[in-house]
Each structure stands twice: as structure tokens, then as C-alpha cells.
Amino acid sequence: MTMSRRRFLTASAGLTLLPAFATRASAALPREVDVVVVGAGAAGIAAARRIVAAGRKVLVVEAAARPGGRCVTDTDSFAAPFDRGARFLYNPDTNPVARQARSVGIDIVPAPPGQRIRIGRRNARARETEDYLATLVRASRAIDEAGRGKVDVACAAALPKDLGEWGPTIDFVLGPYASGTDLKDLSALDESRAPDRNVLAGARQGLGTLLARLAAPLPLLTSTPVSRIVWNGRDTGVETAAGRVAAKAVILTVSTNVLGSGAIKFSPELPKRQLDAAGKLGLGSTDRIALQFKGNPLGLSRDELLIEQSSGPRTAALYANIAGSSLCTVDVAGGFGRELSAQGDAAMQAFALEWLGKLFGSEITKAVERQAVTRWNANPYVLGAMSAAAPGAQPMRKVLGEPLGNLLIAGEATSEDFWGTVQGAWDSGERAADIALKRLGPVKEPEAEKPARKQPKQRRERKRQPERPPATASGTPSWWR
Ligand SMILES: Cc1cc2nc3c(=O)[nH]c(=O)nc-3n(C[C@H](O)[C@H](O)[C@H](O)COP(=O)(O)OP(=O)(O)OC[C@H]3O[C@@H](n4cnc5c(N)ncnc54)[C@H](O)[C@@H]3O)c2cc1C
Known part of the structure; x- marks a missing residue:
């Protein structure tokens, strides 16, 4: 029996007509623009599209060799597109990214309903699944209730004490799998503020492909890390190894861990308030081991999600037979996932095969054709997975996003509701762009483009x-x- 999506997935993980000037995928360094956007992830792309649509000059400066940030699709290595980072869009009917997919030729496909639970070498029976679901609902309610309390506490402290044999599974599903962070380090207030993320959809060609297409019309410089941001009003702009770009406003979208790493210098220094906020909203850990099998040795259906009844944190989630191919992925997350990824590719692959072997028999290892792993914590331009508010740190999301003169900080961590998601990042980018545009005022139409008057x-x-x-x-x- 498979279980209903509701709580499992709660826990789990108008610019078609761009002005003609913005049709280059990459560009040389201009001396001056209206707005520089630092980072071409979901937040940066959203901000830049908004600014271009308003008729303002923008430049997106991206450190990596491609746009997308934590949304990247490997379309070369496997039989199906492999989303190395974000894979699902929540609530696609209202999700701003999903709603633009068709305009760039991407198909949004609903995630299949239901997930399977494995208990050792067998599937959970109906009664066991129901028991698990009831326990999960109880645990989620307890966290929501704690989030309404006067003092914020860790989600772990809010859990009922009698979760029984499902305790470790629930710890994994509500903590590492949902947020990349163990429940002991997660704010119950932050969790309770997050709207339901019940309905999921994927992008047939990959979520990274979708983001890359949304970025394609933008003036974008890749492989160009910003080393300094000047935001003192007079000399606002960014510095890179390729030179300096002056701007009237800068929108900064790097992850909280990059912000806290000191890789970007600021003149003047960032206020302590913002730096502390970034520190308390550090990134959790989520990584993926991709395994392409010969045939279907796991005997699972297309796009099947599977978790196990675990006995501790050394567990994972499986996404099997992606898009009907023989590509499967194993997600490891939280404290255990972080330790494992620090041990390197071989240790991650060994764990994935050991874990699958325990659930489906060790013969499956012989059917592996190709494999790959992600190491988000080691990616210098991201340094983790998604932001998590430590207990007491929920208000820091708002603090982090407070405008600092002509420097605006955006990114998923600044979203007070859809934090940790592509949607939250997108919304935050648009919000920062709106503030910047308001400050810039109306665009003066160039003489040549004024409508002919009598x-x-x-x-x-x-x-x-x-x-x-x-x-x-x-x-x-x-x-x-
Ligand atoms: C494994 C994994 C699975 C996930 N699953 C989901 C999911 O299913 N659904 C979902 O909604 N979300 C998911 N997320 C979270 C989601 O990917 C992020 O919330 C979102 O993509 C963040 O976007 P962003 O623009 O805020 O930041 P980023 O995507 O990190 O963008 C910031 C950009 O800044 C660039 N940068 C860094 N330093 C510099 C510099 N010095 N100069 C210039 N550029 C710089 C980076 O290269 C990056 O491109 C997942 C994340 C991971 C890692």
C-alpha cells in the first residue's frame, strides 16, 4: 500500500515579451547599469526579469558557469534529466515559476500520488501505513501548536514522547528530508509559518532547465564571482576580477552560508544585524546519489517515492524510475547527510547501495550502470542546501531582507513563508526588484521611442x-x- 501524499509531502521535500535589447544570454562588462543583481539563482533571475520588464538596465553577475543556482539539471549523464538540486515545485497552480514554464517550452508534470513505505525487505501493510500516517499527523500538529506558543522551541522538543516505532522515521521526514536539518536544530515557529506544501509537480525537462530558460534572455555574466559590493550611496556597484560595474542599486541573492563566509567584501561593512541573521539562518544539508540501473531491479513503478521505517538517522529517501527511465536517486540529509557527504563520493555511493541492498537485496548492486553524487556543502558558491531557522530565529528572515539603502538582500532565506523553496526565492527576488524600481522612479522614455504625437x-x-x-x-x- 502507498500512503497519501498529504503530510508526507508537506514534509518532503510576464516576461514572454522581453524588450529586444535583452536578448543576449551572456555579455561583456558594462561600466554602468541601473541595477546589478548578484547571483543567477531563482531569486536573481526573478529580480532581473522584473527590472528588464520595467525598462531598466540590469546586469546579472553569476559566479558559477551557468545560471540556476540550486536548480541545476544534468541532461547528459543519464537516461532521464537528473535534477541535482530542487526537483519539485510546490502548489503549481499558484507557484510563480510553474506558471511561467509553458512560456519557455517546459512541461509541468504532477508528481504521482502516494509514496511507499518499506519495512526491511517488505512493503508496509495497510494497517502499518495508516498507523504511520496517524503518528505523522500527530507529530506535525504538535509542532504547529508549539509554533503558536509564546516562546519558540526546537521542533524536537515539541514532538509527542510516544511516537513509538515510527519515531526515527518521523524525525527524518519532518526534519532532514523536508528541510535538510535535524528537528533539534529547527524552529517550531518557522515550521508552523510555512504554508502547506501538499501538491507537488516537476518539470519534465528538469527544474534546472526551466530556470536556465527563464534566465536566457537576461544580460548575464557567468563565471564572474563578485568580490566586493560597494553600497555607500555615491559609488554603489560591484567589483569582479573582470572589472567594476556601477549601479544605482544592488540586489544580492547569494545563500546565507555564502554571505556568512566572507567571500564577498562589503564597503561599508554589512551591519551586524544582517550578518547575525544570516548566521542564524544557515543552510541545512541535502545531497543526492544518482544510480542508473540496468532494467528495474527494485521492481518499483515510474516516479515512485519511497522511505523506510528507520531505526535511527542513518536513512534516506528513494525516488525511483524517474520519468519512466531506470534512473533512481537516493537523498541523504541533515546531520547524517552532512557527515556522509564530507566523506566523499565513494562513501556516499557505498551508503546508497548498502541502504538499497538492505531494502531490496544486495544483488541490485550488480545492476548499477552509472552513478553520480551531488556535494552541495562543498560547492563554494552555495555551501549547503536550504536555509533553516534555528529555534528563536524565525524573525531573522524579515531582518535579513530589510533594505539597506541601495543594497537589497533577497534569496530563499528572506522568504517568511516559502523559505527553502524555489518559489520563496522567486518571490523574494521580485520583491527586491519592486523596491529597487520604486526608488529608481519612472523610466524616462528615450526620445526615439516616444509615440508619435500630432x-x-x-x-x-x-x-x-x-x-x-x-x-x-x-x-x-x-x-x-
Ligand atoms: C538538493 C536540494 C534539493 C532541493 N529541493 C527543492 C525542491 O524540491 N523544491 C524547492 O522548491 N526547493 C528545493 N530546494 C531549495 C531550492 O533549490 C532553493 O531554495 C532555491 O533554489 C534558492 O534560490 P536562491 O536564488 O535563493 O539561491 P541560489 O540558487 O543559491 O542562487 C544564488 C546564486 O548566487 C551565486 N553566487 C554565489 N556567490 C557569488 C558571487 N560571489 N558572485 C556572484 N554570484 C554568486 C550562486 O552561484 C547562485 O547561482 C532544494 C535545494 C537543494 C540543494
Whole structure:
């Protein structure tokens, strides 16, 4: 029997017509723009699209070799697209990323209903699954209730004491699997603020592919880490090894762990308030071991999600036969996942095979054709998975996103409800862009683009003269405008 999606998945994990000037996928460094966006993940892409749509000059500066940030699809290695980071979009009917997918040729596909629970070498029986679901609902309610209390506590402290044999499974599903963080380190208030994430969908071509397509029309510089951000009003802009770009506003979207790492310098220094907020919203750990099998040795259906009745934190979640292929992934997360990924690729692959062997028989190891792992904690431009508020730190999300003059911090960690998701990142990017645009004021239409008004005959004739390409005062090419 498979269990209903409801609580399991709660726990689990209008720019089609862009102005013509913004049709380059990458660009040389301009001297000046209206807004520099640092980072081309979901937040950065959303912010930049908003700014372009408003007719302002934007430049996205990205440290990695490709846009997408924590959304990246490997389309080369396996029989199906392999989402190395985010894979599901929650509540697709209202999710701003899902709603734009069709405009860039991406199909949004509902995740199949139901997940399987394994108890050792057999599937859970109906009665066991019902028992598990009832216990899970009880645990979730207890965390929600604790979140309404006067003092914020760790989710672990809010759990009922009588979860019995399902205790470790629930610890995994509500903690590491949902947020990359163990329940003892998670704020009950933050958890209770998150809206239901019950309905899930994927992107047939991969969520990373979707983000890359949404980024494609933007003026974007890849492989260009920003080393310093100046936000003192007079000389606002960013510095990179390729040079400096001046701007009227900077939108910063790097992860909280990157922000806290000191990799980007600030002039003046970031206020302690923001740095402390980033520290208390550090990233959890989630990594994926991809295994392509010969045939279907696990005997599972297309896109089947599976967890086990575990006896401790050394557990994982399986996503089997992705898109009907023989590609399966094993997710490891939380404190255990962090320790495992620190041991390297071989240790991660060995664990995945040992875990699957325990559930399906050790012969399955002979059927492995190809494998790969992710190491998000070691990725210098991300340094983890998704932000988690420590007990007491829920208000820090708002603090982190407070505008600092002409520097605006966005990214999933600043979302007060959809933190840790692509949607939360996207919303935060749009919000930062709206603040920046408001401060910039209305765009002055270039003379050449003003709609023709009724004018005396003499003046209309002058307009028929050959058009000159529009140029800025600084001589910047017109497509930056
Ligand atoms: C394994 C995993 C599974 C996940 N699963 C889901 C899921 O199923 N559903 C979901 O909604 N969310 C999921 N998430 C979370 C989701 O991916 C993130 O919340 C979201 O993508 C974050 O977007 P962002 O723009 O805030 O940050 P990022 O994606 O981290 O973007 C920040 C960008 O800044 C760049 N950068 C860093 N330093 C610099 C610098 N010095 N100069 C310039 N650029 C820099 C980075 O390279 C990056 O591209 C998952 C995450 C992981 C890791």
C-alpha cells in the first residue's frame, strides 16, 4: 500500500515579451547599469526579469558557469534529466515559476500520488501505513501548536514522547528530508509559518532547465564571482576580477552560508544585524546519489517515492524510475547527510547501495550502470542546501531582507513563508526588484521611442531622417539601457 501524499509531502521535500535589447544570454562588462543583481539563482533571475520588464538596465553577475543556482539539471549523464538540486515545485497552480514554464517550452508534470513505505525487505501493510500516517499527523500538529506558543522551541522538543516505532522515521521526514536539518536544530515557529506544501509537480525537462530558460534572455555574466559590493550611496556597484560595474542599486541573492563566509567584501561593512541573521539562518544539508540501473531491479513503478521505517538517522529517501527511465536517486540529509557527504563520493555511493541492498537485496548492486553524487556543502558558491531557522530565529528572515539603502538582500532565506523553496526565492527576488524600481522612479522614455504625437508638418519631416542608434552618456551600448 502507498500512503497519501498529504503530510508526507508537506514534509518532503510576464516576461514572454522581453524588450529586444535583452536578448543576449551572456555579455561583456558594462561600466554602468541601473541595477546589478548578484547571483543567477531563482531569486536573481526573478529580480532581473522584473527590472528588464520595467525598462531598466540590469546586469546579472553569476559566479558559477551557468545560471540556476540550486536548480541545476544534468541532461547528459543519464537516461532521464537528473535534477541535482530542487526537483519539485510546490502548489503549481499558484507557484510563480510553474506558471511561467509553458512560456519557455517546459512541461509541468504532477508528481504521482502516494509514496511507499518499506519495512526491511517488505512493503508496509495497510494497517502499518495508516498507523504511520496517524503518528505523522500527530507529530506535525504538535509542532504547529508549539509554533503558536509564546516562546519558540526546537521542533524536537515539541514532538509527542510516544511516537513509538515510527519515531526515527518521523524525525527524518519532518526534519532532514523536508528541510535538510535535524528537528533539534529547527524552529517550531518557522515550521508552523510555512504554508502547506501538499501538491507537488516537476518539470519534465528538469527544474534546472526551466530556470536556465527563464534566465536566457537576461544580460548575464557567468563565471564572474563578485568580490566586493560597494553600497555607500555615491559609488554603489560591484567589483569582479573582470572589472567594476556601477549601479544605482544592488540586489544580492547569494545563500546565507555564502554571505556568512566572507567571500564577498562589503564597503561599508554589512551591519551586524544582517550578518547575525544570516548566521542564524544557515543552510541545512541535502545531497543526492544518482544510480542508473540496468532494467528495474527494485521492481518499483515510474516516479515512485519511497522511505523506510528507520531505526535511527542513518536513512534516506528513494525516488525511483524517474520519468519512466531506470534512473533512481537516493537523498541523504541533515546531520547524517552532512557527515556522509564530507566523506566523499565513494562513501556516499557505498551508503546508497548498502541502504538499497538492505531494502531490496544486495544483488541490485550488480545492476548499477552509472552513478553520480551531488556535494552541495562543498560547492563554494552555495555551501549547503536550504536555509533553516534555528529555534528563536524565525524573525531573522524579515531582518535579513530589510533594505539597506541601495543594497537589497533577497534569496530563499528572506522568504517568511516559502523559505527553502524555489518559489520563496522567486518571490523574494521580485520583491527586491519592486523596491529597487520604486526608488529608481519612472523610466524616462528615450526620445526615439516616444509615440508619435500630432505635430506640425515641418517636424514630422525631420523624423524621417535615418535613425541613429541610441547611445548613453557613458557610451555604453544601447542594449544595456
Ligand atoms: C538538493 C536540494 C534539493 C532541493 N529541493 C527543492 C525542491 O524540491 N523544491 C524547492 O522548491 N526547493 C528545493 N530546494 C531549495 C531550492 O533549490 C532553493 O531554495 C532555491 O533554489 C534558492 O534560490 P536562491 O536564488 O535563493 O539561491 P541560489 O540558487 O543559491 O542562487 C544564488 C546564486 O548566487 C551565486 N553566487 C554565489 N556567490 C557569488 C558571487 N560571489 N558572485 C556572484 N554570484 C554568486 C550562486 O552561484 C547562485 O547561482 C532544494 C535545494 C537543494 C540543494
